[in-house]
Amino acid sequence: MTVAFYLAAAVAVLATVQVVASTNAVHALLSLIVSLLAVAVVFYVLGAPFAAALEAIVYAGAIMVLFAFVVMMLNLGAAATLEERAWLGPRVWLGPGFLSAVLLGLLVFLLRTAGGPASGGVVAPQPVGAALFGPYVLAVELASMLLLAGLVAAFHLGR
């Protein structure tokens, strides 16, 4: 299982780099889908099959399809790819690269001090649901209100 974890994590990291570096919007989107699926595998290996399934269904299967919908409507062609390539010069990498390096350093530091991996066995779907509608019900309700606001706004704009 450790091998599966590192493989999936490597795929996720590489695919995410590809999302940033790709100059073709649809190809970047495809890489993002691969990255999300790899994260789903990571969740599964860590003993959270329910979270893995939701990651695949909600993120990779539904939200990314909406992204694809929008990108396809934009009708980006070869011209847009060339423009992206011109924008993505070495200087652009400096600022974000520095900030990401700081975050990476922090992450490594925290991981080193936090001790070993937290492997608490497999979490079945039922406890996840019970936790969501028990101690975390306020967060769930707040998130649903946010979504409702988005829905109402979309309905108003689309009328």
Add this chain to the structure above:
Amino acid sequence: MMGLAKVFGILLVLVILAALLTWVERRLLGLWQDRYGPNRVGPAGLLQVVADMIKILFKEDWVPPFSDRLGFILAPAIVMASLLVAFAAIPITPDIDIWPMNGIGLLFILAMISLSVYSTVLGGWASNNKYSLVGALRAVAQMLSYEVFLGLSLLGVVLQAQSFDLRQIVAAQAGLWFVVPQFLGFVVFMTAGIAAIHRLPFDLPEAESELTAGFHTEYSSMKFGIFFIGEYVGIVLVSAMLATLFFGGWLGPVLPPLLWFLTKTGAFIAFFILLRAALPRPRYDQLMAFGWKLLLPLALLNLMVTAAILLAT
């Protein structure tokens, strides 16, 4: 070793079955439309499949120069791979299944079905053709709408079986098949399932009378063949799910479990072909209104009533 044999056995049977279905469909359509269908090649026209295969393999495999090469080549593979992998979670008999997925088998199948939409989307977009793009856009909207209650309609079954594990769902049906208490869920799931694999009468993404062939207009040779076979794999998948979730899977008296499973699945496949022979294609806005205004409330109602009854007892 046994596991590998099962994996390759199930894959082989599925692909051969899907190829055979091209012949079964045309013969059955012929029967229901009062004509013969392909009956010339081999006994009862059975070798028609081989003839078609030879023809399609020797056609020119053309990748249009104006297309997005990566997406164009990747698209047919996605539908085939995602739908075939989904079978890993389906228990065919108590002895024949691949992997119970830590008890999330049902969610795994739903995830794979929702991933299969990228095939249509990517194929339609990468073809760089207006008909294809319209087909792809329709596929996205249809999939997103019908996926919502594809999952919701099954929650009644999950509530009653207390599990996402398909083995336990089958085991929970030992007394009474779920089609009786979950009839509403069954109807909604079947409709949503047909829409999710965009099968007639919900084949709006390829609607040949208005969009030439929709998302696969530019495809030829075996790439088209894979889209075509992928659709049949989808039919087998939805039929197998209907048999497992609502009709007790392998359960049944006298006959061996495998035969029961195959009979139930086969009956649904034949029913899907009958639907194609009997029903016209709806208009696009009708399809959307039907989904959101009728099927979604029905699925929610089914879920609420099931939950209320389970809580009360």
